[in-house]
Amino acid sequence: MTVAAATISVGDELLAGESLDTHGRTIAEALGDRGVRVVSHVVVGDDVVGIEQAIRSALRRAGLVLVTGGLGPTLDDVTREGLAAAIEQPLVEDPDGLATIERWFAGRSRPMPATNRRQALRPRDAVLLENANGTAPGVLWKGSEATVVLLPGPPRELGPMLDSVMDGVLADAPPRPRVVLRAHGLGESDAASRIESLMERNRELPVATTVSNSIVSARIRGRSSDDRALVDAIAAEVESAWAPYCFGRDADSLPHVVGRELAARSLTVATAESCTGGGLGAAITEVPGSSEWYPGGFVTYANERKVADLGVPPELLASEGAVSASVVEAMVAGVRGSTGADLGVATSGVAGPGGGTDARPVGTVWIAVGDRDGVDRRRFRFPGGRDLVRNRTVLAALQMIRLRLLGESATLLWEWSESGDGS
Amino acid sequence: MTVAAATISVGDELLAGESLDTHGRTIAEALGDRGVRVVSHVVVGDDVVGIEQAIRSALRRAGLVLVTGGLGPTLDDVTREGLAAAIEQPLVEDPDGLATIERWFAGRSRPMPATNRRQALRPRDAVLLENANGTAPGVLWKGSEATVVLLPGPPRELGPMLDSVMDGVLADAPPRPRVVLRAHGLGESDAASRIESLMERNRELPVATTVSNSIVSARIRGRSSDDRALVDAIAAEVESAWAPYCFGRDADSLPHVVGRELAARSLTVATAESCTGGGLGAAITEVPGSSEWYPGGFVTYANERKVADLGVPPELLASEGAVSASVVEAMVAGVRGSTGADLGVATSGVAGPGGGTDARPVGTVWIAVGDRDGVDRRRFRFPGGRDLVRNRTVLAALQMIRLRLLGESATLLWEWSESGDGS
Numbered sequence: 076m077t078v079a080a081a082t083i084s085v086g087d088e089l090l091a092g093e094s095l096d097t098h099g100r101t102i103a104e105a106l107g108d109r110g111v112r113v114v115s116h117v118v119v120g121d122d123v124v125g126i127e128q129a130i131r132s133a134l135r136r137a138g139l140v141l142v143t144g145g146l147g148p149t150l151d152d153v154t155r156e157g158l159a160a161a162i163e164q165p166l167v168e169d170p171d172g173l174a175t176i177e178r179w180f181a182g183r184s185r186p187m188p189a190t191n192r193r194q195a196l197r198p199r200d201a202v203l204l205e206n207a208n209g210t211a212p213g214v215l216w217k218g219s220e221a222t223v224v225l226l227p228g229p230p231r232e233l234g235p236m237l238d239s240v241m242d243g244v245l246a247d248a249p250p251r252p253r254v255v256l257r258a259h260g261l262g263e264s265d266a267a268s269r270i271e272s273l274m275e276r277n278r279e280l281p282v283a284t285t286v287s288n289s290i291v292s293a294r295i296r297g298r299s300s301d302d303r304a305l306v307d308a309i310a311a312e313v314e315s316a317w318a319p320y321c322f323g324r325d326a327d328s329l330p331h332v333v334g335r336e337l338a339a340r341s342l343t344v345a346t347a348e349s350c351t352g353g354g355l356g357a358a359i360t361e362v363p364g365s366s367e368w369y370p371g372g373f374v375t376y377a378n379e380r381k382v383a384d385l386g387v388p389p390e391l392l393a394s395e396g397a398v399s400a401s402v403v404e405a406m407v408a409g410v411r412g413s414t415g416a417d418l419g420v421a422t423s424g425v426a427g428p429g430g431g432t433d434a435r436p437v438g439t440v441w442i443a444v445g446d447r448d449g450v451d452r453r454r455f456r457f458p459g460g461r462d463l464v465r466n467r468t469v470l471a472a473l474q475m476i477r478l479r480l481l482g483e484s485a486t487l488l489w490e491w492s493e494s495g496d497g498s
Numbered sequence: 499m500t501v502a503a504a505t506i507s508v509g510d511e512l513l514a515g516e517s518l519d520t521h522g523r524t525i526a527e528a529l530g531d532r533g534v535r536v537v538s539h540v541v542v543g544d545d546v547v548g549i550e551q552a553i554r555s556a557l558r559r560a561g562l563v564l565v566t567g568g569l570g571p572t573l574d575d576v577t578r579e580g581l582a583a584a585i586e587q588p589l590v591e592d593p594d595g596l597a598t599i600e601r602w603f604a605g606r607s608r609p610m611p612a613t614n615r616r617q618a619l620r621p622r623d624a625v626l627l628e629n630a631n632g633t634a635p636g637v638l639w640k641g642s643e644a645t646v647v648l649l650p651g652p653p654r655e656l657g658p659m660l661d662s663v664m665d666g667v668l669a670d671a672p673p674r675p676r677v678v679l680r681a682h683g684l685g686e687s688d689a690a691s692r693i694e695s696l697m698e699r700n701r702e703l704p705v706a707t708t709v710s711n712s713i714v715s716a717r718i719r720g721r722s723s724d725d726r727a728l729v730d731a732i733a734a735e736v737e738s739a740w741a742p743y744c745f746g747r748d749a750d751s752l753p754h755v756v757g758r759e760l761a762a763r764s765l766t767v768a769t770a771e772s773c774t775g776g777g778l779g780a781a782i783t784e785v786p787g788s789s790e791w792y793p794g795g796f797v798t799y800a801n802e803r804k805v806a807d808l809g810v811p812p813e814l815l816a817s818e819g820a821v822s823a824s825v826v827e828a829m830v831a832g833v834r835g836s837t838g839a840d841l842g843v844a845t846s847g848v849a850g851p852g853g854g855t856d857a858r859p860v861g862t863v864w865i866a867v868g869d870r871d872g873v874d875r876r877r878f879r880f881p882g883g884r885d886l887v888r889n890r891t892v893l894a895a896l897q898m899i900r901l902r903l904l905g906e907s908a909t910l911l912w913e914w915s916e917s918g919d920g921s
Contacts, residue, residue: 096539
């Protein structure tokens with residue numbers, strides 16, 4: 076089966092740029108996992124005629140139309156009316172739907188405002204779809220040649236409904252096997268050239284790569300559940316071509332993977348941060364249960380703190396500067412000494428926008444990771460503004476921890492070793 | 499002048515949900531500041547006919563059409579061809595444009611790939627627009643009744659071009675006065691009810707509110723530069739109705755405002771973090787120059803670190819628990835003592851998803867802010883998952899610092915004081 080889908084997001088706040096429309100992407104991803112291609116996406120305001128026209132136009136090009144937003148209780152919310160006009164059916168009140176909404180309010184000991192009654196309306200031949208997280212039911216209309224689904228706009232209501240809606244309207248297009256591999260520390264073109272033959276468009280299952288927030292991803296999608304083994308085999312090829320940069324799959328993040336590797340070895344890591352200001356500790360503790368491998372650390376933003384909390388010799392700071400190999404190495408020694416953690420990690424750099432010099436331009440960052448066997452010190456020159464430099468420092472530090480745990484060595488993107496500055 | 503605009507984002511990766519389309523919002527905001535309303539936004543794939551149809555359809559409803567994406571050098575990039583088809587003009591090579599592209603590569607000592615020559619193409623009666631950050635020039639076509647602008651998709655290329663393009667095509671619609679006020683610590687409905695009369699739709703300049711990431715914003719837009727004084731007067735009314743929660747305007751963030759208030763008083767603050775894991779220090783150091791008011795702090799994720807680094811008495815941890823008023827107060831005393839900072843701020847809570855109890859459910863967080871005059875200790879119960887609880891803790895801590903500096907007292911959203919648990 077090949078279905079084409081068209082998606083519509085409804086909301087004045089989206090058109091005005093006051094809110095960001097993320098539903099187009101959410102739904103396109105869910106459809107893509109089932110092999111359904113989105114052929115158009117449109118944003119329209121809270122306006123009956125505009126919604127009606129958008130649905131009519133979508134029905135001309137797709138067999139499945141998904142509309143989000145405009146199902147609230149107020150008079151501004153007119154997506155129901157837009158659908159009724161597009162398919163030329165009257166709106167009727169659904170008694171079961173009304174009872175469900177009344178129960179929703181009763182369960183919260185609140186009276187149902189009169190306007191919420193509108194949420195039980197549906198075109199005559201449509202059915203309502205249950206919404207466990209709000210009062211707006213979805214609406215499903217199946218015509219002879221096409222299906223239209225209306226879904227609520229709030230993400231915490233839409234998200235939980237999406238899977239069951241997909242199962243319902245795409246029963247003959249179950250989710251297809253999919254693997255996304257995640258890598259850090261190699262550039263996009265390097266990543267692509269390592270898997271060039273796997274990316275050729277005329278292959279059975281071509282691999283597609285994207286880069287976002289310094290993470291390179293490779294996506295492999297099967298055409299049906301029969302492709303499971305092929306998808307896994309291609310994923311293994313990518314993993315091997317991207318070793319040792321490839322750190323995980325699907326929802327894996329570097330903090331999760333580093334936590335897993337530490338926990339598997341019953342090791343702990345402590346942080347000594349300067350330019351990241353606590354961002355590395357915050358990343359490590361994103362992971363539930365991180366107290367198992369992370370006792371804590373020090374934010375030594377001022378040099379006095381590096382001396383007082385980590386025992387960095389003041390003369391080293393004076394002679395080498397805070398952004399230097401010797402200082403991050405001393406920070407690692409200090410944080411390991413005072414916390415007793417198995418590993419220590421330290422960051423010190425020029426995040427900008429000010430503070431750069433010829434020898435240490437903005438973006439220069441030293442990162443050190445050490446354990447009882449030694450210290451890995453690396454200098455980076457990260458491109459981008461202050462936020463990007465700091466985020467990239469956190470990711471590089473996590474990847475350095477991971478590589479050290481695995482006993483792998485690999486040069487990371489933006490490492491800067493050509494001159495002899497203290498390294 | 500009232501112009502209506504239509505926007506189009508081009509890219510297969512947007513339709514497939516692999517990338518998030520943010521240009522619709524960026525451009526709608528820029529247009530809104532000039533009083534231009536966006537009447538439709540469409541996402542189409544990298545397909546000549548689809549782009550042509552989208553431009554034709556947009557021209558039927560709007561006098562200004564802005565298209566982003568699909569101006570790259572590869573054969574997939576066909577937005578130029580789509581425009582040429584929609585306005586029925588041949589594409590011609592622009593000699594100046596070609597020279598600019600050649601200079602771009604020469605300046606980087608790289609040979610120009612042959613495919614980049616395509617980027618100098620434009621419809622016969624169109625002109626190219628300079629792109630200082632990439633090889634893809636924009637394209638501007640002015641017909642008798644409408645204008646179409648093509649702009650490059652990469653945000654770091656689009657962003658810098660947008661202002662000058664707006665100045666060019668909307669010379670008679672200069673940016674209008676606008677103020678956005680930012681508040682933290684009061685709920686959206688509370689915020690709205692405090693300015694109810696200002697929000698009435700039939701007012702001259704109605705105020706619109708939005709909430710994002712726990713920050714409530716009020717937007718006031720003038721109709722022309724004559725409204726400057728009126729906009730300022732309304733902004734002052736909102737500010738006063740939202741006092742003391744209103745912390746700034748426009749691009750102000752809590753870390754910036756707290757930094758400004760500390761710097762103005764020549765005071766410093768140090769952090770003692772448990773559940774935020776470094777996120778509070780990372781927020782404070784988002785601000786360039788924050789070393790002026792932030793020496794650093796401690797991430798005491800494990801209780802042993804609270805004892806060792808901050809001198810929290812072990813018996814206090816045993817009797818009260820780490821998530822308690824006494825412990826955050828002791829953390830503040832510890833961090834002020836060891837760093838000598840004027841203010842200390844401490845966080846300790848149950849970020850979840852595990853670790854909750856009946857007395858301290860997930861989302862329970864104690865925050866303390868202290869100086870030589872005393873300590874402000876507050877208990878919160880933040881809704882949401884782990885990330886939200888931690889982000890909300892950081893914002894509440896920053897607002898508590900600000901209120902203490904200003905000598906203001908106000909209960910913050912999600913404060914939880916009904917029971918006597920240690921408070």
